[in-house]
């Protein structure tokens with residue numbers, strides 16, 4: 371019995387906690403009913419789950435914090451959940467984190483030690499999935515892709531071995547784990563990371579009238595790549611439901627790693643470039659890295675409140691509704707005409723909840739060679755894309771054609787600018803040639819490594835690396 375083998379907890383469909391246990395961040399996947407959810411407490415638990423899935427012939431779905439846009443961490447088989455493997459500790463010059471730790475918890479745990487690691491810009495994203503796919507955020511321009519900072523990883527393999535992957539041990543696997551995408555080569559239980567030196571930060575937020583959106587988008591992109599690498603920034607076009615007076619609004623926000631006078635100067639330069647003034651501009655007092663990141667990710671919520679509702683007694687963090695998205699990596703700042711066509715695709719005429727989001731990249735991330743790690747996108751300057759959401763999940767599930775058509779239109783608008791796609795921000799639709807789009811010339815080596823470490827395709831999801839040979843997996847009720 372799997373349950374008896376685990377130090378953690380196995381939640382089955384008949385158990386009271388099952389509805390919560392099977393949730394991902396996105397409500398769309400609430401309709402998926404896994405065979406069971408195993409909350410692993412140790413690498414031994416993970417190993418027991420792998421063995422159990424192999425012996426019973428059920429599929430295994432590796433889950434960190436469940437933020438996969440396309441639901442790749444769930445399915446009808448056994449969800450191997452790492453969320454309770456969430457400790458962070460200092461180890462000499464490096465830090466060790468459990469692979470299931472969420473960004474906000476990692477920031478909080480390392481704060482008393484004065485250590486900083488790179489996270490994304492959403493509080494509850496799991497570091498396991500984030501690092502496996504690359505890891506992009508406001509530290510990318512100054513310090514690089516988060517996975518460039520992995521020193522080693524403890525991994526449970528499909529054949530039941532537990533190995534350490536580093537520059538000297540299983541170097542191919544180590545290469546693949548840095549950008550090759552989660553749920554492919556094994557289950558990482560712990561990462562050893564080289565921290566970044568970012569003791570202090572300053573946060574900022576500006577809001578701009580939607581009337582000026584094309585000017586602001588074009589100005590922001592050229593500004594973001596030409597400013598100092600101390601600047602980490604995103605831009606989002608928000609729909610009327612979030613804007614003042616029901617009007618859409620453009621938000622530019624982020625953090626600065628240098629002196630606050632430099633940030634004030636940079637924000638003046640953005641205004642000059644855009645040729646219009648923001649309707650709101652706020653620069654926070656400089657503070658400790660963890661505090662400023664917490665404020666940016668969680669606002670005034672406590673660490674406990676900032677978690678997804680239901681996962682802690684105090685948690686009030688929201689979930690994401692049924693969503694379709696089109697995201698690409700782009701290699702240069704857009705012209706004003708291109709900015710206009712992106713805004714046209716976003717479609718000011720619609721009322722729906724939808725976003726045009728860009729994160730500025732480049733800088734240190736692009737000083738690493740394309741084949742040095744599996745993360746190939748070393749000339750990308752922006753992650754740019756669109757998301758449309760509906761709160762009426764049942765209606766959307768029955769008739770998602772409208773959302774799909776919108777995402778396709780947005781994908782078509784992005785295509786002329788695209789240099790590739792980031793596996794952690796995958797478009798909803800799987801296009802022919804997706805492997806090259808996500809991995810470029812590294813795709814062939816990733817397939818070889820998959821063949822070496824998981825020849826049967828035990829780890830698989832909607833866009834996993836193909837080992838060339840897949841076993842027939844079934845869901846059975848045997849031996850829970």
Ligand SMILES: Cc1cc2nc3c(=O)[nH]c(=O)nc-3n(C[C@H](O)[C@H](O)[C@H](O)COP(=O)(O)OP(=O)(O)OC[C@H]3O[C@@H](n4cnc5c(N)ncnc54)[C@H](O)[C@@H]3O)c2cc1C
Pocket residue numbers: 395431432433434435436437438439442443452469470489490491492494495496497498499500502503504505506507551552553554556557558559690794795831
């Ligand atoms: C609201 C939101 C905001 C985001 N913001 C950012 C951002 O700022 N920057 C950024 O780079 N990305 C961002 N992402 C994308 C995010 O990095 C990916 O979705 C990431 O894969 C999520 O990891 P997870 O553990 O939360 O998700 P999960 O759904 O649990 O896992 C995602 C994938 O990784 C696999 N996986 C998870 N843990 C492991 C592990 N330990 N070993 C092996 N495979 C594993 C899963 O099988 C699955 O295929 C965001 C996503 C969302 C939904």
